[in-house]
Structure formats: structure tokens, C-alpha cells
Amino acid sequence: MVETGRLPADGVRRMFDRIAPVYDAMNRTMTAGLDRRWRRLTVAAAVRPGDRVVDVCCGTGDLAIAALPVAADVVGLDFSEAMLERARRKAPGIEWVQGDALALPFDDASFDAATVGFGVRNVEDLERALAELRRVLRPGGRVGILEITRPRGLLAPFYRLWFDVLIPLAGKLLPGGSAYTYLPASVKRFPGPEELAAMLGRAGFEDVSFRLLGGGIVALHVGQARKDQSS
Ligand SMILES: C[S@@+](CC[C@H](N)C(=O)[O-])C[C@H]1O[C@@H](n2cnc3c(N)ncnc32)[C@H](O)[C@@H]1O
Numbered sequence: 001m002v003e004t005g006r007l008p009a010d011g012v013r014r015m016f017d018r019i020a021p022v023y024d025a026m027n028r029t030m031t032a033g034l035d036r037r038w039r040r041l042t043v044a045a046a047v048r049p050g051d052r053v054v055d056v057c058c059g060t061g062d063l064a065i066a067a068l069p070v071a072a073d074v075v076g077l078d079f080s081e082a083m084l085e086r087a088r089r090k091a092p093g094i095e096w097v098q099g100d101a102l103a104l105p106f107d108d109a110s111f112d113a114a115t116v117g118f119g120v121r122n123v124e125d126l127e128r129a130l131a132e133l134r135r136v137l138r139p140g141g142r143v144g145i146l147e148i149t150r151p152r153g154l155l156a157p158f159y160r161l162w163f164d165v166l167i168p169l170a171g172k173l174l175p176g177g178s179a180y181t182y183l184p185a186s187v188k189r190f191p192g193p194e195e196l197a198a199m200l201g202r203a204g205f206e207d208v209s210f211r212l213l214g215g216g217i218v219a220l221h222v223g224q225a226r227k228d229q230s231s
Pocket of ligand 1: 056061077118
């Protein structure tokens, strides 16, 4: 079941509970430390000084923490208690909320900005997750979505070797290693950047754009909650 990359929500949550102890180290290794730069770019694209920000699928908290120097207030939400526990230890000052990205426990229009780092790929119902992000943003509020994507062109063969062979192999040697078989499978079935941009448009975002980072292995989408649509 893991190989299909289609775990039900409960399975995804349990998988992140299991890999929480090694998640940060795997992240740094797999991205050669570039994830820090990508998080800073996400914050720069989506968060304005004084914003109230929600970081959905916050995991161990690094994207929420990156927003802290800019934002007035940051809330991190995740459904894995073990991931949240790590986040709480890193930044006790942030409000860390256990909850579901598909049913955010927040009022309509209660945030100026929303970020998601490597999270939307994991949700069972992407359209619903995007609709929830739109709902909790005030009209004109920004969303920033950072997600792994499959590169085309020159890098594609190297990426296949890295992602489809070496990462799953490394995963076999580590606790919770099946997650790293799940990872490439979940990227394969995730919509490409153009399609995700179109989905954001349909979910009520305007001025949607994306840029590719890391030689095209990661996409950063940004958009603004449409002003002419009631939330
Ligand atoms: C790959 S981690 C990303 C963590 C963090 N945002 C980062 O940038 O490193 C994905 C996170 O999404 C969370 N997640 C997946 N589906 C979720 C859902 N439906 N509701 C809340 N959290 C979810 C998982 O528990 C996990 O912590």
C-alpha cells in the first residue's frame, strides 16, 4: 500500500508520527540544506510585515518559524502530534494546533497569509484543502505553497536516480523508512505546477503564479484570495 503513495489520512498521520524523530535530518540531507532558502522565499512571497499567518501542515515547524521575524502572529497546524511536539520544543512562543487541513479549526477570513510547505501533496482531498486555505484568508490575503515537483529536461534523469532509487534505498536503512518509498510515489501522482496553479484559481485565488526552485525540483505557488468572492 505504501508503494502506491495513496495512504488514507490516518496512515499519513501515523507515518509522520513515526518519522518525526528523523524528519528534520532527512529534510536537510535530501535537499542539501536548500530547504531553508526555499522556506525564506516562501515567507518573502506570501507574508507581509504585521500579518497574522497560518502555516498549515506545519510538521516540525520550520516554515512557521521562518515567518516569525516578519509576521505579527503565527499559528502552526498539523494533525501529527509527534511532529507538533518537535515544533513546540523549537518555538514555544508559536501557537501550535493539532487539526486537519481539510477542516481547519479557524473562522472565515481570520488570517492575512497562509503557507504550506511540502504538505498539500499529502492531503486526501487537495481541492478541499485549497478551499479551506481560501476560507480562512481575508479577501486579498496571500497563500504560499511550497511543494516538490518532477523536473523536466536535463535534470530529469538525475532526479529519477536520486528520488526513485537513492532516497527509497536510504529510507530502508532508517526508522520509518517506508515513508521514503511513499515520498516519490506521492510526488508522481501530484498535479504538475500548471495544474496546481489552475486548481488555485478554481479555489478562489487570483494573481496565481509559480516559480521553480532547486533546478525545477520544487515549485513555489503564490496567489491572493479573490476579493469579489465571499469567504
Ligand atoms: C512533509 S511534512 C512537511 C512539514 C513542514 N511543513 C515542512 O515544511 O517541513 C507534511 C506534514 O503534513 C502533515 N499533514 C498531512 N496531511 C495533513 C492533514 N490532512 N491535516 C494536517 N496535517 C497534515 C503531516 O502530519 C506532516 O507533518
